[in-house]
Amino acid sequence: MATFRILSLDGGGIRGIIPTILLQRLNADKSLSGWLDSVDLIAGTSTGGLIALGLANKVNLQDLRNIYEAKGPKVFDDSWLDNLVNLGQVAGAQYDNKNLEKELKSLFGQTTLAQLKKKVLITSFDLDNESENPDERSWKPKVFHNFPGDDSDGAEFAYKVGLYTSAAPTFFPSVDGYVDGGVYANNPSMCALAQSQDRRIGNRPGLDEVVLFSLGTGTSLIYIKDKRVDWGYAQWAKPLVSLMMDGVSGIAHFQCRTILGKQYHRIAPVFPAGVSLPLDAVDRVPDMVRFANSIDLTATRAWIKKYWLGK
Numbered sequence: 610m611a612t613f614r615i616l617s618l619d620g621g622g623i624r625g626i627i628p629t630i631l632l633q634r635l636n637a638d639k640s641l642s643g644w645l646d647s648v649d650l651i652a653g654t655s656t657g658g659l660i661a662l663g664l665a666n667k668v669n670l671q672d673l674r675n676i677y678e679a680k681g682p683k684v685f686d687d688s689w690l691d692n693l694v695n696l697g698q699v700a701g702a703q704y705d706n707k708n709l710e711k712e713l714k715s716l717f718g719q720t721t722l723a724q725l726k727k728k729v730l731i732t733s734f735d736l737d738n739e740s741e742n743p744d745e746r747s748w749k750p751k752v753f754h755n756f757p758g759d760d761s762d763g764a765e766f767a768y769k770v771g772l773y774t775s776a777a778p779t780f781f782p783s784v785d786g787y788v789d790g791g792v793y794a795n796n797p798s799m800c801a802l803a804q805s806q807d808r809r810i811g812n813r814p815g816l817d818e819v820v821l822f823s824l825g826t827g828t829s830l831i832y833i834k835d836k837r838v839d840w841g842y843a844q845w846a847k848p849l850v851s852l853m854m855d856g857v858s859g860i861a862h863f864q865c866r867t868i869l870g871k872q873y874h875r876i877a878p879v880f881p882a883g884v885s886l887p888l889d890a891v892d893r894v895p896d897m898v899r900f901a902n903s904i905d906l907t908a909t910r911a912w913i914k915k916y917w918l919g920k
Contacts, residue, residue: 819869
C-alpha cells in the first residue's frame, strides 16, 4: 500500500472549475471515503495552485467551485478604461489582479504556508534572483513549499503565493517579481515527484511507495498544419502560450508515467474538435460544468481504490 500520496493540479485559468468538479464527484463516492483527506502533498500551478492552497487550508470544494462560478467574472474583468490604458493589451496585461488579490485575501487571510494543514508545492517563476554577483543574476524557476529545511517557504502568506503562481504573462501583471509557474511546469507532477524524493525529508518514501494522481484542466485540439512555418514575433505571439503550456504538461506526463508506471494516474480531458476554451472564458463556465460532469470516472475510481487506498 502507498505511503506517500500526491495530488497534482494543472494550470488553466477559469478552466480550474473542471478539476474542482471532478474532485467533488470523486469525493462524493462513498466507496472512496477518506481518499482526499489522506493526501500527503498537493501540488499546483496557477489555477491549480489556488485549488491546492485551498485544499491544504481545508476550504470546502463547493466553496472553491463557487469562486469560479460567482467570482470568475470579477477576476477576469476587462474594463474599457483598462483597455484604453493598456492599448488593448499591446502595452500591458489584459487584466488587473486586484480583484483576484481581494478574493485570495478573503479566502486565506494572513495564513502562511507553514500554517496550512497539508504539505504543498506551488510553482512560480522569479524574474530576478537579485544576486549581488552580476555573473549569477538571472531569472529562474521558483517552487514554493512548506517542507522543513533552510529553503522552506513556510513564512510566505498563502494569498501572496497564490498571486505569484497565477500571474500568467499577458493576462495578469507580475507580482513582486514573480509570474505564473505555467511557463515551465503547467503540469507540476514531476516537480512534486522530485520533491517527494528530497533527501532532507525524514522517512523519504521509495518510488515504489509513491502514488501520484494528476488532474488537467482540459485541452483544446490545436495544430498548425503547415509543414514550414516562417513566422515572426507577431504571428507566434498568440499560439505560443498554448504551445508552451501543452508542451510542458505533456512531457511531465511522460516522465511520471515512465517512472511510476501504474502508480501514476492522470485525467487530461480533451475538448471536442472545434471547441476552444481560453484561460479567461468566463462566459463558458456553464459549458465547462457540463463537460466536467460528463467525464467518465470509472477507471479513476478503480485506480484510487487499488493504488491510493489499497482496497
